[in-house]
């Protein structure tokens with residue numbers, strides 16, 4: 001039975017959905033890394049928020065794990081490289097909490113503009129410090145949005161509704177999209193020098209870490225206010241403290257911190273800092289959205305092979321997954337066949353898709369061909385990491401589509417170039433949706449692959465078939481199917497023989513010694 005572990009606090013709807021779809025689900029929140037490592041081998045799926053750290057050690061122990069589902073956006077708590085290497089798909093829910101988080105940023109902007117938390121605390125303490133809490137208006141002020149993706153764009157939209165002027169810095173924001181949102185696209189330095197409020201909405205990457213540091217503060221207006229509801233590492237916290245102490249920055253509203261959970265932080269207790277404990281996504285609505293979405297996505301993948309919102313795999317819809325399944329088998333067999341025939345360093349893989357298959361999403365098919373091809377070279381290759389491994393090894397991958405039908409209504413042809421030669425193998429699906437090999441080295445034949453096969457190339461001369469049958473019969477090997485093809489009369493011929501047991505080295509040597517045999521190989525599928 002398929003099993004999922006929920007290791008963070010998720011809406012109970014997630015468990016309900018998993019169980020309704022026949023997936024056994026355990027929820028264990030607050031495990032230590034060691035406890036998670038001990039528990040994870042049992043599970044096919046792991047559903048998390050930001051608290052669980054999916055480290056290389058956790059992934060190494062996760063021998064049955066197929067998918068990590070993040071009920072939320074940020075996946076900086078998941079080692080995606082290690083997940084990919086282990087064949088684990090990582091998915092998130094990129095939109096479910098965006099409105100909620102943008103609203104939190106706006107709430108934090110109001111809070112820091114009017115010192116609402118400080119005034120609240122003072123009022124509860126019976127101090128009535130009316131003159132202490134002088135605020136600023138938002139109307140007509142300039143908001144600088146750093147990172148104008150899903151959340152940044154919603155925050156900008158809400159700020160425009162508050163009659164603010166919005167400037168945005170985002171290297172990937174097009175002029176058209178900026179106009180559509182209603183923001184002015186500017187460079188970072190211009191944003192820093194013009195903004196009265198700055199709100200951050202980028203992921204934490206090597207290029208965004210510390211994007212707001214000493215240099216950035218120096219370029220800002222005096223009295224600027226900073227809001228961060230994205231990731232703690234975007235702001236250099238030491239530099240922020242100095243800027244607050246000097247009065248350069250009039251206030252900061254922070255939902256996220258460099259180290260979380262943040263029990264201690266140099267900014268805590270600062271009178272100009274408003275802080276919340278990573279609450280950006282914490283609304284009833286957002287938590288329902290992300291929990292339902294992650295459970296559906298994970299169940300779709302575990303049960304039907306459909307891939308949605310994955311960070312390390314191309315998307316495949318449920319309907320596509322059903323149509324793709326027989327092609328996945330064909331692509332896997334072609335890749336494996338070509339891989340087992342390839343003895344030298346791979347340089348180029350060409351995959352031609354012809355006829356019906358061109359209507360489908362070919363990216364997963366290509367990934368599975370490449371996986372099959374690399375499998376004889378390395379155990380650790382899988383569909384998730386195959387393309388990355390090929391790239392690392394400078395293997396060129398060329399895909400082409402020919403929508404017209406050839407001799408078959410659908411065909412996939414894999415050609416592999418090594419430093420010595422180019423070899424090809426092609427296959428189709430018959431009406432029973434079962435794969436058939438229909439061409440090897442441009443020689444036509446028709447073979448269904450089975451667990452143990454013999455691949456024999458020989459000269460097309462009389463006596464070969466009988467001699468081969470005798471060798472196999474003498475060895476007690478039953479022939480299940482026998483497929484033959486030849487380039488031309490008397491030219492190169494290929495035999496693909498399905499046998500009920502594997503052939504020993506001795507049998508292979510005897511076949512190799514037969515007159516006219518050029519090459520024999522035992523293949524496994």
Ligand SMILES: NC(=O)c1ccc[n+]([C@@H]2O[C@H](COP(=O)([O-])OP(=O)(O)OC[C@H]3O[C@@H](n4cnc5c(N)ncnc54)[C@H](O)[C@@H]3O)[C@@H](O)[C@H]2O)c1
Nearest residue numbers: 074101147148149150151170172201202203229230280281
């Ligand atoms: N506080 C919370 O609870 C909470 C909730 C949800 C999301 N988040 C975080 O908010 C952030 C934004 O989420 P999103 O859904 O809007 O992501 P998104 O991918 O839709 O948008 C991010 C934007 O940042 C831009 N960007 C990337 N590098 C940049 C750079 N160097 N400079 C400027 N812009 C850059 C991208 O082009 C993109 O437009 C993420 O870090 C996410 O983890 C926090």
Ligand SMILES: O=C(O)[C@H](O)COP(=O)(O)O
Nearest residue numbers: 049050051072073074281
């Ligand atoms: O990236 C996100 O989605 C947010 O940081 C929310 O994190 P959380 O699910 O731990 O609240």
